[in-house]
Amino acid sequence: MTDIALFSYGTLQDEAVQLATFGRRLHGQADALVGYRRGLLKIEDPQVLAASGQDHHPIVEPSHDPADRVAGTVFAISAQELAQADAYEVDDYERVEAPLASGRRAWVYVRRRPAG
Numbered sequence: 001m002t003d004i005a006l007f008s009y010g011t012l013q014d015e016a017v018q019l020a021t022f023g024r025r026l027h028g029q030a031d032a033l034v035g036y037r038r039g040l041l042k043i044e045d046p047q048v049l050a051a052s053g054q055d056h057h058p059i060v061e062p063s064h065d066p067a068d069r070v071a072g073t074v075f076a077i078s079a080q081e082l083a084q085a086d087a088y089e090v091d092d093y094e095r096v097e098a099p100l101a102s103g104r105r106a107w108v109y110v111r112r113r114p115a116g
Helices: 015-022 046-052 079-088
Strands: 004-008 028-034 036-042 056-062 069-077 093-099 105-111
Touching: 004 028, 004 079, 015 046, 015 079, 028 093, 036 069, 036 105, 069 079
Parallel strands: 004 105, 056 105
Antiparallel strands: 004 069, 028 069, 036 056, 093 105
8 A cells, every 4th residue: 555645724633533534544744835825714514514523624824924824633544545535524615735844745735726
């Protein structure tokens, strides 16, 4: 099994969300997303609300300022678990590969860009 790096700055760091999404507790390392800023997104999806217990989730978008950082955790997960994370995230998020302060790159869910 090849480990895939997934960076979380929000609810995927919560044990209850991990158990509901992956069936296990994830272990990770502290890191930071480079060149992004953090905001909040109102969540209306009933399954996501049930898993997280929160009606607002953090969301990030590019700031284009390399000095901006968003703290979080990078996890090593399987391809199947990445698909499960994709299913957990609502449509306002899209998965992109982004640089971390450690020098690694990881998948991260960011604010979906408008089509067009």
